[in-house]
Amino acid sequence: MHRKCVGSREIRHINNRRGSYLVEAAVVIPFFIIAVMLLIGIMPVISTCERITFDVCEEMRLEMAKSAVRSSRAALPLSVQARVPAEESKVTSFRVTGFRYRFEEDGTGDRIELKFRAVFHEKTPVGAFGRIRFDGRIEGRTFTGAYYRGGGRGGGIVCIFPKAGRCYHSRACSFVKANCHQTFLSEEIRRRYRPCPNCRAGKASAGSPVFVFEDTGRAYHLAGCSAVSRYYIETDKNQAVEKGYTPCGKCGGVPRGVSQQKGGA
Incomplete structure (x- = not known):
């Protein structure tokens, strides 16, 4: 406490910093505690x-790959609606709210769009359970690759052995005909060939890599088959x-x- 005399009056200057800090702490600390509790509650x-989104994206990725050998509008919504509730125990409700398959937009075709809504319950810091609704939208593009059939800047289709040999061959080459x-x-492969019983190729799902002897074989095989x-x-x-x-x-x-041309021009 400081005193200062001015004429007949005495002015007292009170400088109580400790009291000021206590007042500020009393105001700030409750807000800080609330912020920490909200952060702890929102992280789960x-x-x-994120886990729900990963499950949906994984099914989208599989559908994008499988679209190379088959076209099914119902496959992705069904697989997503089966996977998410099975893998996420907190999810009480999951449904596809919108789905477009192989549509064209902004000059890009073969696009897939899936919208979904998930409802789950999460425990709050005070011990209560809160109902959370999560709306999401995932978009991808189906496999659109195709073999080049000659013409333009392409060189035409040849055959190579990726695991053995450094030459490229014509389709009619005897080396090619002797191997798979x-x-x-795909459905076409299933119609033309039967599954090999030795490697249990019948258990392979659509889109799986298989091996066939196109000219002489009657079965399709898996990679580990003898x-x-x-x-x-x-x-x-x-x-x-x-x-x-x-x-x-x-x-x-x-x-x-x-056609192979012989002789000069």
């Missing part, structure tokens, strides 16, 4: 939302050359659909 909610072709399981020793895949000739493959000395590596 964010974690659950890697493809993906019948699969060497296999070939089809690719563009220019891409094969870029990867270091050279023409087969026997067939010349003539792309499919291109």
Whole structure:
């Protein structure tokens, strides 16, 4: 306490800093505690939302890959609605609120859009359970790759052995005919071939990589089957050359659909 005399009056200056700090703390600390409790309460909610989103994205990724061998509008909504409640025990309600399959927008085709709503309960810091509604939207694009059939800047389709050999071959090459072709399981493959009983290929799902002997075989096989020793895949000739493959000395590596010309121009 400080005193200062001015004429007949005495002015007292009271400087009580400790009291000021206590008042500020009394005002700020409750807000700080509330903020910490809100942060603690929201972290589990964010974690659950992230897991739900991951499940939906994983099913979207699988559908994008499987679309190369089949087209099914109902597959993705059904798989998502089955997976999320099964893997997330906190989810009490999950449904697809919107779905578009292979649509075109902004100049891009073969797009997939899925909207969903999940409801789950999360315990709050005070011990009560809060009802959380999570709305999400995931968009992707189906597999749109296609073999180049010749013309333009492409070099045409040739065959290579990715695990053995450094040459590219024509489809009619005897080396190619003696080995199996890697493809993906589709309804067409199921119609043309039966599953190999030795490797239990019948358990393979649509879109799985399988191997077939196109000219002589009657079954499709899995990678671990004893019948699969060497296999070939089809690719563009220019891409094969870029990867270091050279023409087969026997067939010349003539792309499919291109006749081999002899002699000068």
